[in-house]
Amino acid sequence: xxxxxxxxxxxxxxxxxxxxxxxxxxxxxxxxxxxxxxxxxxxxxxxxxxxxxxxxxxxxxxxxxxxxxxxxxxxxxxxxxxxxxxxxxxxxxxxxxxxxxxxxxxxx
Numbered sequence: 045x046x047x048x049x050x051x052x053x054x055x056x057x058x059x060x061x062x063x064x065x066x067x068x069x070x071x072x073x074x075x076x077x078x079x080x081x082x083x084x085x086x087x088x089x090x091x092x093x094x095x096x097x098x099x100x101x102x103x104x105x106x107x108x109x110x111x112x113x114x115x116x117x118x119x120x121x122x123x124x125x126x127x128x129x130x131x132x133x134x135x136x137x138x139x140x141x142x143x144x145x146x147x148x149x150x151x152x
């Protein structure tokens with residue numbers, strides 16, 4: 045390694061005034077990350093294709109995502125209990141927590 049730039053590996057990162065990551069640029073892709081006034085992430089775009097997040101305002105937990113469409117449910121301790129695709133595939137992952145907060149996954 046002689047310090048010569050490797051074009052396939054070059055990356056650039058952008059941050060806002062609150063030091064939050066707002067953009068990632070590579071030779072192959074460009075990501076943009078948006079935030080609301082409270083600092084919650086609202087969405088990510090990849091090469092212009094936007095995925096938006098809906099966040100539970102009292103917990104900052106993601107409850108749904110668009111593109112791909114997904115929804116999430118949580119237990120009273122904040123552990124993810126289900127992750128469901130809302131795109132017509134019928135995919136749902138169910139999670140349980142054992143002692144010590146170890147999570148296990150059960151797929152139908």
